[in-house]
Amino acid sequence: xxxxxxxxxxxRSFGSAAKAATRTPASRRTFLSPPRSQPNEHLNRLDVNxxxxxxxxxxxxxxxxxxxxxxxxxxxxxxxxYLIKLELKKPVHADSSLPSTDPLAGTNAVERKVxxxxxxxxxxxxxxxxxxxxxxxxxxxxxxxxxxxxxxGPSASGLAPTITGxxxxxxxxxxxxxxxxxxxxxxxxxxGYYVATADVAPLQSALTKKVNPIATTLVAGERxxxxxxxxxxxxxxxxxxxxLANGIPARSVFRVVPVRDTDFHHLRxxxxxxxxxxxxxxxxxxxxxxxxxxxxxxxxxxxxxxxxLLLIRDGEGKLSVVxxxxxxxxxxxxxxxxxxxxxxxxxxxxxxxxxxxxGKKVASEPARxxxxxxxxxxxxxxxxxxxxxxx
Numbered sequence: 436x437x438x439x440x441x442x443x444x445x446x447r448s449f450g451s452a453a454k455a456a457t458r459t460p461a462s463r464r465t466f467l468s469p470p471r472s473q474p475n476e477h478l479n480r481l482d483v484n485x486x487x488x489x490x491x492x493x494x495x496x497x498x499x500x501x502x503x504x505x506x507x508x509x510x511x512x513x514x515x516x517y518l519i520k521l522e523l524k525k526p527v528h529a530d531s532s533l534p535s536t537d538p539l540a541g542t543n544a545v546e547r548k549v550x551x552x553x554x555x556x557x558x559x560x561x562x563x564x565x566x567x568x569x570x571x572x573x574x575x576x577x578x579x580x581x582x583x584x585x586x587x588g589p590s591a592s593g594l595a596p597t598i599t600g601x602x603x604x605x606x607x608x609x610x611x612x613x614x615x616x617x618x619x620x621x622x623x624x625x626x627g628y629y630v631a632t633a634d635v636a637p638l639q640s641a642l643t644k645k646v647n648p649i650a651t652t653l654v655a656g657e658r659x660x661x662x663x664x665x666x667x668x669x670x671x672x673x674x675x676x677x678x679l680a681n682g683i684p685a686r687s688v689f690r691v692v693p694v695r696d697t698d699f700h701h702l703r704x705x706x707x708x709x710x711x712x713x714x715x716x717x718x719x720x721x722x723x724x725x726x727x728x729x730x731x732x733x734x735x736x737x738x739x740x741x742x743x744l745l746l747i748r749d750g751e752g753k754l755s756v757v758x759x760x761x762x763x764x765x766x767x768x769x770x771x772x773x774x775x776x777x778x779x780x781x782x783x784x785x786x787x788x789x790x791x792x793x794g795k796k797v798a799s800e801p802a803r804x805x806x807x808x809x810x811x812x813x814x815x816x817x818x819x820x821x822x823x824x825x826x
Contacts, residue, residue, distance in 0.1 A: 516619040564613060566694040566740060567625045574606040574629055574688060576747070579757060579774040605632045606688050609809035612802025613694075624693040626791065626799055628806050631686035638684045640818045642810060645674060653814045661814060665807045671793035672713075679785045685750040689791060693740050702744070703733030709790035709798060714782055725780035732756050732776030745772065748788065752781020 551559040551569060558572035611627035630638060643650055645664070646657045653661060664670040678684075691702075707730065714722070738744065738758075745757040759772045778784065790798050797803045 513618075520615070520618055520620045560608060560611075562611060562613075562625050564622075564625055564694060566622075567692045570608060570611055570625070570627045570690070570692075572608050573632070574608075574690070575603045576606060576688070576745075576772075577603050579747075579755060579772070604686065606630060606686070607632045607635065609813075610802060610805030610807070612799040612805050614799040614802070622694045623697070624691050626692075626802050627690045628791065628802065628809075629688040629690060630684045634684040634686055635813060636818055638678075638810075639813045639816070641678055641681075641683045642674075643814050643818060651818045652816060658811050658815055662807055662811055665793070665810065666804070668793070668795040672789060675789055675793045676785070679752075679788055680781075682750055682752070687748050687788070689746040689788070691744040691746065693738055693742065693744075696737065696740050698737045699733040699735040702738065703730060705798070706733075706787060706790075710783060710786040713786040713789050713794065722780060722782055725778050725783050728776070729754075729778050729783055732778070735775070743772070746784075746787065748784045751779075752784050754778040754784035754787070 551561065553559055559569035560572050562568060562570055606629035609628045609630055611625060613625055614623045615621060616623055640651075642661060643653055646653055646661050650657070664674060707726070710726070710729070733756075739761070742761055743759045745755075747755040747757060749755070755777045756775050757772045758775050791802055792806065793803070
């Protein structure tokens with residue numbers, strides 16, 4: 436009985452073992468681990484549409500992030516450039532550390548003056564610029580005569596500077612400022628406006644009469660009105676255009692000193708654009724010939740930094756351009772101011788002067804404001820007194 440029952444149970448045990456042997460390894464499981472899945476079973480659970488939507492969403496977010504970063508970067512650059520431009524456009528005033536009790540010190544930063552002296556005793560005014568740190572408080576200029584100095588070069592070897600007459604005219608600094616270009620304020624040159632000291636009185640009188648025809652000096656309220664008119668684009672241009680057309684001031688100078696290396700052609704282009712902008716309605720043949728002469732004056736080479744260029748206007752409105760290139764011993768050219776050209780048509784010099792003094796857009800806003808403040812110091816004193824004060 437035992438053998439028979441054992442024999443009868445063999446097929447059943449053998450069948451269970453055979454079934455167990457036919458199971459795949461992936462379906463096996465142990466006591467502690469779950470059954471293994473098929474190798475590619477996870478691919479059957481993928482949702483292609485959902486993956487595509489996620490990819491598109493990622494691309495949109497990434498593109499938005501990149502555009503936001505670009506916008507913020509450009510905005511930051513423009514904002515920083517704008518702040519730099521505002522700082523550079525601030526008027527440059529010569530300040531002082533003198534005590535308030537000192538007679539040379541004013542009541543505020545605008546009125547205080549600093550006058551330094553060089554080794555020869557000449558008075559200097561700080562400009563606030565590191566390349567051109569000072570401007571002379573006065574200029575002594577003679578009458579430039581003789582041949583016009585040729586452009587620097589080998590052909591100029593052995594030439595002496597232009598001869599100046601014995602009579603010297605003193606010019607007093609009224610105001611100065613820095614010329615900048617582009618929105619980031621690239622510095623080009625420092626420009627100062629000088630008026631012949633003997634011609635300050637007619638300028639005082641003419642400006643005083645503009646506000647009060649019977650006054651010889653202006654009080655605070657009248658000075659504020661004149662300041663507002665001179666800074667107004669339309670009124671300021673009208674006032675200065677009328678004064679210059681009548682020869683007031685009779686003699687004046689713009690002193691231009693580059694703060695970086697430039698050339699005559701670059702300066703010429705800026706001057707020509709300014710003249711044409713203010714004399715655009717003038718189209719006669721005489722003015723056209725005068726502009727040709729003006730362009731010819733600047734048909735020269737480079738203008739190194741710190742070299743002086745003078746634009747001189749006389750009582751008849753004639754423009755004289757004087758340049759000091761510092762000389763060159765190798766070429767036999769001594770240092771000194773030399774006349775490089777003249778233009779007789781007074782409309783050319785008047786338009787060039789208006790480029791600095793008045794209008795909607797001037798070459799240097801700090802210079803214009805500084806000149807106006809210098810004018811204020813003239814008109815607050817009685818006509819006929821020499822107010823050689825520098826702002």
